[in-house]
Amino acid sequence: MTGATAATAVPISPAATLPRGVNHSRAMGGRLGVHVAVARDADLVAAERDAARVAARVRAWAGRLTRHDAASDLMRANADSRGAVPVRPTLAAALRWAADAADLTGGIVDATLLRERLAAESTALATPTPSPADRPARPSDPASRPAWDLSRPAWRLEAAPHGSARRRALLLRAPGVAFDLDGVAKGWIADRALALLDRHPGALVDADGDLAIRSAAGDAWEVGVADPRTPGAELAIFVLPGAPLGRRYGLATSGISVHRWAGPDGQRHHLIDPRTGLPAATDVVQATVLAGSAHAAEAWAKTAVVLGLVEALDVLDRAPILGAILLASNGRVLAVPRTTRWLA
Amino acid sequence: MPIRADPTARQVAVDAASRPPAHTGVPGPLAVTAGPGPAAPPQRSAPRRPDPTSARLAVAAGGIATVSALLAAIATAAIPAAPVAAAPTPGSAATPGPVQTIVKYVYVQPGQAAPPAAVAAVMATPRPRPRPAPVVTSQSGAKP
Numbered sequence: 107m108t109g110a111t112a113a114t115a116v117p118i119s120p121a122a123t124l125p126r127g128v129n130h131s132r133a134m135g136g137r138l139g140v141h142v143a144v145a146r147d148a149d150l151v152a153a154e155r156d157a158a159r160v161a162a163r164v165r166a167w168a169g170r171l172t173r174h175d176a177a178s179d180l181m182r183a184n185a186d187s188r189g190a191v192p193v194r195p196t197l198a199a200a201l202r203w204a205a206d207a208a209d210l211t212g213g214i215v216d217a218t219l220l221r222e223r224l225a226a227e228s229t230a231l232a233t234p235t236p237s238p239a240d241r242p243a244r245p246s247d248p249a250s251r252p253a254w255d256l257s258r259p260a261w262r263l264e265a266a267p268h269g270s271a272r273r274r275a276l277l278l279r280a281p282g283v284a285f286d287l288d289g290v291a292k293g294w295i296a297d298r299a300l301a302l303l304d305r306h307p308g309a310l311v312d313a314d315g316d317l318a319i320r321s322a323a324g325d326a327w328e329v330g331v332a333d334p335r336t337p338g339a340e341l342a343i344f345v346l347p348g349a350p351l352g353r354r355y356g357l358a359t360s361g362i363s364v365h366r367w368a369g370p371d372g373q374r375h376h377l378i379d380p381r382t383g384l385p386a387a388t389d390v391v392q393a394t395v396l397a398g399s400a401h402a403a404e405a406w407a408k409t410a411v412v413l414g415l416v417e418a419l420d421v422l423d424r425a426p427i428l429g430a431i432l433l434a435s436n437g438r439v440l441a442v443p444r445t446t447r448w449l450a
Numbered sequence: 451m452p453i454r455a456d457p458t459a460r461q462v463a464v465d466a467a468s469r470p471p472a473h474t475g476v477p478g479p480l481a482v483t484a485g486p487g488p489a490a491p492p493q494r495s496a497p498r499r500p501d502p503t504s505a506r507l508a509v510a511a512g513g514i515a516t517v518s519a520l521l522a523a524i525a526t527a528a529i530p531a532a533p534v535a536a537a538p539t540p541g542s543a544a545t546p547g548p549v550q551t552i553v554k555y556v557y558v559q560p561g562q563a564a565p566p567a568a569v570a571a572v573m574a575t576p577r578p579r580p581r582p583a584p585v586v587t588s589q590s591g592a593k594p
Contacts, residue, residue: 136590292590315588330583342573343583361589394587419570431573440570 121326121345124307127153129161134168134292136314140299143308143322153306160299164313167298170196171291173220183277184220184284191277192266198275201263204290207405214409216380218261220286226374226385292316293358293404308348316358318400321348328450331394331431334363341439342431343450344396356400360407361392379412386412389435393418396429396448406430
């Protein structure tokens with residue numbers, strides 16, 4: 107993966123007041139952008155250098171956590187048949203967040219659904235994918251859905267025995283538990299990368315659409331919400347201002363309109379409902395959540411899609427988030443009311 | 451019993467010499483002073499006046515109650531009652547009474563704020579801009 111760095115002294119959005127240095131590259135199967143806001147043009151060279159360094163770190167972390175490489179830390183742990191597997195610090199930290207995300211979302215975000223996801227993907231057919239509106243609507247009555255399977259095998263992390271490598275951990279799990287961090291790792295990586303840019307007044311890390319943001323006082327980041335129905339169109343535009351000591355945000359989007367395919371029994375997509383073990387039957391095509399961190403935003407966005415519109419609005423209304431925008435399968439764009447204060 | 455038929459006041463002449471010398475004021479026509487008479491009768495003790503404390507306490511309590519009632523009435527009028535969702539019951543449609551509407555879904559334009567009771571705001575799509583936002587959040591794998 108190669109990176110292309112572009113530095114500019116001109117504010118790149120009407121809301122921005124500070125010049126930005128930007129590094130664009132590819133990682134995690136998509137785009138990676140590291141943006142750095144600096145106080146003066148003379149700092150752009152250092153910003154450019156730091157952005158490239160952080161992008162390299164992101165690619166290294168992603169390489170350890172990907173399920174698409176049998177040599178990654180994640181897949182080696184998945185392939186290990188032992189009940190207790192030592193794991194390296196990055197994977198251990200990501201798994202700890204996965205456990206927290208499950209607790210935060212009532213188990214809707216579940217990092218142990220690799221087998222269910224692979225099973226769903228194995229039914230993919232090489233046929234054109236109809237639009238989400240062609241699918242039958244999901245029943246909105248929660249009582250009509252199957253009960254959540256609470257017998258899912260458990261796992262936990264423990265500190266590695268004394269004398270082992272520093273910050274290593276021991277992964278304890280029941281036989282058959284395999285991990286897929288696609289739903290939790292990008293936001294977590296974005297937050298981790300943002301922390302490496304603390305010496306600059308502001309920064310933004312775009313981990314393939316999941317963003318970790320820090321806004322400087324007097325500055326703001328302007329972020330569009332992509333409309334999946336029309337390339338280049340936006341559902342809304344966030345303007346995220348800074349504060350005297352800087353202010354952190356996380357913006358993440360999840361949905362079923364990109365990774366989707368036709369299966370023998372209907373439409374399939376990649377977001378598995380842990381209550382059924384199947385692709386979620388949802389009437390939310392896309393959910394975007396604004397929170398205080400990218401990892402929390404990612405978890406809540408995925409939860410909103412899996413739950414469906416009625417339950418999602420109820421849950422998001424009580425969730426510790428700053429806002430949320432949902433695109434329903436009927437084309438309607440709904441927002442949690444407190445979202446509007448952040449919109450352009 | 452004599453009945454006085456003339457209700458008009460009558461002037462009474464007062465002898466100037468009978469005034470006490472220390473009196474320096476100008477007496478009016480009806481000023482009457484008692485002259486030095488024989489020995490004063492034994493002083494009668496003044497009738498005991500009732501203790502005013504209890505009366506004052508009662509008046510204060512009444513004032514406090516009145517002010518409290520007024521403040522409560524003002525506060526009740528200033529704060530609208532919170533909407534309460536009544537559970538629908540069979541036949542409730544025929545029951546006369548006030549109908550309370552709970553706003554859950556509202557349309558908002560850019561710059562507008564939804565009311566606090568709303569669960570969701572139905573948003574209008576922003577107008578296309580000549581230049582899109584420099585950073586976009588999207589589903590993973592989506593082309594920018």
